[in-house]
Amino acid sequence: MHEYGITESLLRIVEDSAKEAGATRVTVIRVVVGALTGFVPDSIQFYFETMSKNTVAEGATLEFEGMPVRLRCRTCSEIFEPETREWACLKCGSAEIDIEGGRELYIKEMEVS
């Protein structure tokens, strides 16, 4: 439900970057979305199609790249991707961890002409 504002921000960044690069058309936008975020790519896609009308990004393809949850064990410093919801270190079994990755939400790159 919060993808409207996200899509608006995304489009603003795309338009600014396209202008800066002197591009007349954006064809592909690659977005990185972490597994811990609640953002739904389908909803972003839905809003994007409407909001990008009459912009430099109209008709562009949105490509989403998922980022897995990455945890760092506070006991043995192992960095791992958890296999279940019970987050425990795959090496030493400790459950005391810090979240290293999975909360990303950024535009990585785009293709323009």
Add this chain to the structure above:
Amino acid sequence: MRKIEIVQGILDANDATAEGNRAAFDAHGCLAVNIMASPGAGKTSFILRTIEGLKQDLRIGVIEGDMVSTVDAEKVQGIADAVVQINTRGMPESCALVADMIQVALERIDMDSLDVVLIENVGNLLCPAEFRLGEHLRVVVSSTPEGDDKPLKYPLIFADADAIIINKTDLLPYVDFDIERFTRSIRNLNAAVPFFPLSCKTGEGVAEWVSWLRSRRPTK
């Protein structure tokens, strides 16, 4: 056809507005508290109890985020020194407060005459976790009937919290809620976070929370 690298966070604009809000709170020596919980966890009762504990010597403002109603704002009106209601329906985001909404609310509040601003977020454990508002403290209210597995389902909001409230402790004899299991699963992600088990119904445990909150106020 050419590629341009961007690597820009989509939430950067929100974060920048949040920083502005934070500066405004700081400039007025106001402590801002973002209160997040599922629907029905007791956010409004918790706010009422918190105001009760602070109001003797502190002036409290409340920013109420709600999708459509003014029910929560009405309960708080008359007890708080200032109340601003934000109805999120029709706004870009309806499932969480975002920094822009707080910026607008702050224009309608005289922060010079307030010491603490309590922000009641929209009832939801997922979306509010993503948006910084400019708050000093992020507080999650969990209640015992919700079950002790919430941290496993919504790790982000618990991992980033500055305090965890366990509300409705008066119901502990009747519900399956293992406090030890609950606190352990949060400590695993957030080692130093303080827990405040309390009951907004009986008032038990509220004093400990209020005294901690007082200790977090900026020295003017």
